[in-house]
Amino acid sequence: MYKRLCISLSMLIAVLAVTAQAPEMNFTVSVKEPSTHVYEVRFECNGVKKEWVDVKMPVWMPGYYQILNYADNVSAFHVEVPGGDTLKWEKANYNTWRIYSNYADRLNISYNVKAVRHFVATNYLDEERGFIAPTGMFMHVDGLINQPVTLTIEPYSKWDRIATGLEPVKGKKYRYSAPDFDVLYDSPILMGNLEELPSFSVKGVPHYFIGYKPGQFDRQAFINDLKKVVEAAVDMMGDIPFKHYTFIAIGPGGGGIEHLNSTAVSFDGTGMNTPESRKRMLSFLAHEYFHHYNAKRIRPIELGPFDYDKGSRTDMLWVAEGITSYYERFCLKRAGLITEDDLLKNFENHIRAYENKPGRLFQSVAQASYDTWADGPFGRTGDDVNKTISYYDKGPVLAMMLDFKIRHETRNKRSLDDVMRTLYKDFYQAKRRGYTAKEFREVCEKTAGVPLSSFFEYIYTVNDVDYAKYLGYAGLTIDTANKPVPGAWLGIDARAKNDTIIISAVDWDSPAWLAGVRPRQVLKAIDGKPATMQLLGEVKNKKAGNIVKLQVEQGGVLKTVPLILSTQFTRSFTIGKTSRPDQLQSVIFKDWSRINP
Template sequence: MKISFLYILFLGLIVFNIDNIKAQQKTFINYTVSMENPEQHKFQVSMETTITETSDFVMPIWTPGYYQKMNFAQYVSDFDVRDKAGSAVTWKKRDENTWTISADKQTLVTITYNVKATRAFVASSYLGIDRGYIIPGALFLYPEGKINEASKVQIKPINNWTVATGLLKLKDKPFTYYASDYDILYDSPLLVGPLESLPSFTVKGIPHYFVGYKMGDFDKEKFIADVKKIVESASDLIGHIPYQDYTFIAIGPGQGGIEHLNSTTISFDGGGLTTADGRNKLYNFIAHEYFHHYNVKRIRPIELGPFDYKKGSRTNMLWVSEGLSVYYEYLVVKRAGLMTEGQLYDNFKNNIIAFENKPGRHFQSLIQASYNTWSDGPFGRNEDEINRTISYYDKGPVVGMLLDFKIRNATNNQKSLDDVMRKMYTKYYQQLKRGFTEAEFRTETEKIAGTDLTELFEYTTTTKELDYQKYLNYAGLNIDTVTRVLPTSYTGIKTRMRNDSLVVSNVDYESPAWIAGIRNRDVILTLGQTAVNVQSILDIEKNKKANEIITFNILQGGVKKEVNLKLENKLNKSFTISRKENLTELQRRILESWLTKN
C-alpha cells in the first residue's frame, strides 16, 4: 500500500486543508526535524518564526504526564540564528533553558540546533539507526509568553520510515502536522521508523489505531479485539468519547507509558501476552493509559493546565489522577470480561501489600506524595536511610476502592465513584472547561454520596491507618489481616552483586539488619569467614532459625565493621481478599454492580 494510504488507515488523522487552517490562524511557527546520521543520536531542528527586537525562546524542563524535571535543554547543541538573508542574528543563553535573540526590528529568523537523543525511554526523545521517538517538549522551543501560538511540524524521515502521532496531518503536505497551540504540540509525541499497523477498530463510530515498532509475535487479531473491549468498557463508564480518532503508539520493549488527549505512547512487547499474568499486567497497563485521556487530561486538577513548562506544575491531587486511574484500570479490564474476579482481588491485594510494607505509610500522606513526586518520584524515594515516602500508585487505588464502597453503601447502591467521575467530566471539562480544585472534588463526591466523607478524605490528608474490613464489608468482601509466623527466618536485607561485591540494596526499617546497624549501600564482605553472594542471604533465611546470631563483616562508609545480626521469625499478613458467605441483599447488589456495571 502507498504511504499516504497507510497514514489515513492507521493513524486516522483528520485531513485539514491548509487554506482553511490559514483562515483560522494567520501565523505559524514552522519546525522541521531531520535525522541525518542517526547513529550519532542527534535530531537536527529548524525553527522559523518572526521576532521583535528582543525575544526569549524556552525549552520545557518537563513533559506533561511525567512529573519529573528532565532538563531537556542540556541536550541542545550547535545553536544558531539567521535572518532571511542568511546573516547571523545575535543571541545569548540567558539561563539553563532560555535563549534570548536580539534584532534591530521585527525580523523573520531561522533558529537551528541539534538535540542529542540517546535514552530509549517513554519520557525522552530517542534516535538510533532503528527508529526515532520525539517528545515535542524535548525538541521544540517555544516563544516565551506565547504558548497559544500555532505551529507546523515537518518530519524528514529516513530509510522509508513512517510516522505515528496524534497530531493533525496537513493535506498534500507529506509528513507535515499542525498544532493549534503548544499544549497540543507538547501533548503529541511522534514515533518514526519501520512501523507496523495492527487492524483498526471503531467504537461508537470513532476510529482507533494501534501502531508500533517491534511489537513481537502474538495473536494480533485477538489482541486488537481485546483492546476494543477495553476502550468500550472505559468509554461506557464515562458515557462520552471526546476525540475524533485515537492512536495507541507502541514505542518498543521497555517500561512506562504517557497519556495524551487522543493517543498514548506505551512501551510494548506482545510476548507478554503468552501467560495469564502477562496478559493481566499488559491489559491493565493499556487500560490505565487509555483511561487517562479522561482522568488527568480532561478530568484534571486545576493546576494541570495551562502548564508551567519552565517550572513544572505541582498538585496535591495526583492520587486522583494517577491513583484512581490505577483503580479504574482494574475495573475497566474486569468489566470488559478480560479479568477474573480472583485476578481483580489479587491486583488490589498487591497494592495493599506494597503500601503496608513501606515504613513511609507512617510518615507521608497521599496528598504529600502527590505534591512531592517532583523530588520523591512516583514510587517514593529509595535512597533514604528510613524510607519516609509512599507511592500514590499503591495507596491511591486502595483508597479509591474504599471510597467507592462507602458511596455505594450510603446511597443504597444508587450511586458510586463512577458517578463522581462522570460528574467531574461533565461539569468541569464539558461545561466549565477547566480543572477542579481539591475542595470541589470533595464537595462533588459528598453530594453524590449524600453524606459526610471526612474519614475517607482523612485517608488522603493524613497517615491514618486504613480500615479495610469496614469498607470491604459494604461489598460483602473479607480481607485477611491476620499476622502469621512463617517457617522461614528473617534478616530484612536485600542484596545485589556489583562487580565482585555483595552490596546491600535495601534494609527494612526496624528489621534485624536495621537493628544490627546494616544500611543501604553497605558492602557485605563475609559471613564469619565465609565468602558471600546473593544466595548466601537467601540461604540464611531458609536454613537458620529465629534467635540465631549471624556475624557479618561489612564495609560501611569505607570502614570495615563486624556486626552481629539476631534473626527473627518472618511475620506476614496476606491481605487476601475474598467473598464472604451469606451476603445481605445490599452487599450482593453492591458487589455484583461493582464487578459488572458502570
C-alpha cells in the same frame, strides 16, 4: 449615536487587523543522517516584532513528573533573517535563548537536537526509527504558547510512515497542524518503517495502533480485546472528546505516557502469547487510554496551563494516577477479559505493596503526589529506609474504598463512576478547567450524599487504613491478622560478589536494623566464621531469642555487632467474601464486579 459608534468600532478593528498581524509559527524537522542521532529543526517565527525575543525549550513532559533538562540536547542554535543576516543571541537562562531581533518581522531559527535515550519521554533516533518527545524538540516564544503552529516532517529517505495524534494538513504529505503549543507538546511522533495493526472504531471514532516492530502475536485477537477495553472506558464516561486516537508503540522498554488523543507506550510484543502477561499489557494500555479522561481532561487544577519552565506540582496525583489505576482493571473486568479473582488479587497486591513499605508511617498519599518530582514516579529507591510510598499502590486502594462508601451510602444508586462523570461534565466540559482538592471532595460528598471526613483523612494522614470497614460494604473480608513467619528473623538481604558478601537491603525495624547494620556494608563474619551466603541462610534455622554476632565492614572500619534474633510477623491481606452477605452487600458486589452486556 449608537449606530455611529458601531461603525467607528468596526473601522478600528479593521485597522488593528491590518497593523497587528497574528504571529505565525512553522516548524520543520529533518532526519538526514539518522546514524548521527541528530534531528535538524527549523523554526520560522514570523510576526513577533520586538527588541528581543526569548525562545524556550520546556524542561519536562506533562504526564512524566520529572525534570528532563531537554535543553542539554540542543546544539548549533542559529538565527537569521530572510536574506541571510545572522542575529545575535545569548542564553538568558538554562532553557531560554534570547534573540536580539531588533523588531525584525521574520526569524529563521535553526538548531539540532541530539536523541539518544530510547524512552517514552525522550527523543530517540537511529537508522530504524525516530521518536519525537515534543516538549524536548520544539521551542516556543515566551508568552506565545497559545499560537497555532504547523509542523512539517522530512523523514529519513528510507522510511514510509509517521504515527502521531496531530491533525494532518490536507493535501500536504507529512505536514501537521496544532491549534496551540499545548497540543503540539501533547502529541508525540514516531517515524520509520512502522506497522499498523487493524484499526477499529468506537462510536464512529477511529482508533489506530501503530508500532515499531510490534513482535509476533495474533494481531486481530489482540485488537479485538483492545477494542473491548476502549469500549468499556467509553461506555462508562459516555463521551469521546477527539476525532481519532492513536496508540503509538515505540518498541522495547518500559513505561507509557498519556496524551490528548494518543499515548506513547513501550511495546515490542513480548509476552503477548501468554494469558497473564497479555492481561498485564491490556491493563497497561487501558491505563494510558483511561488517562485521556482522567489526567488529561478531568485534571487537578495545577496540571494545566502547565509550567513548562519548572514543572507543575499537585498533591492530587492519587486521583490522576491512582483512580486511573483503579479503572484500568475495571475496563478489563467490564470487558470480560479478567475474572473476579484477578480483580480481587490485584487489590491484595496493592495493599501488600503499600503496607510492606515503612513509608506508610511517614508519607501521606497527598505528600507522595507532591513530592514525586524528588522521589521518582514510584517513590524513592536506594535509601537505607524508604520513607516514601507510591500513589500507584495506595491510590487505587483508596479509590476502591471511596467507591464502596458511595455505593453503600446511596444504596448502590451511585458510585465512583458518577464522580468521574460529574467531574468531566462540570470541570472539563463546562468550566474548561481543572478541579481543586476542595472541589474534588465536594463532588465526592455530593455524590455520596454524606460528609466523607473519615475517608479524606486517609489522603492527608498516615493513619492506619480500616480496610475491613470499607470492603465490608460490598460483603468482602480481608485477613489483617499478624502471622509469624517460620524461622528466626535477622532482616538482611545480601549478594555475593566474588568472595565478598555485600548487604543489599536491611528490613526496617528488624534485629539487624536495630543493631545498626545497613545496606552497602560488607558482611565479613557470622559468629566468628567467614561469612558465606550459605552461612547467612542458615541463620534462619536458629531460634528467636538466640544471639548472633555479625562482623561488618564499612569504609575500612570493622565492627562486631551482637544481635538478638526475633520473629517476623506479616499480614496476608487476603480478600475473601463474607459467607452471608446482606442484600445491599450482594447488590453492591454484583454491580461492582459486573461484565458489561
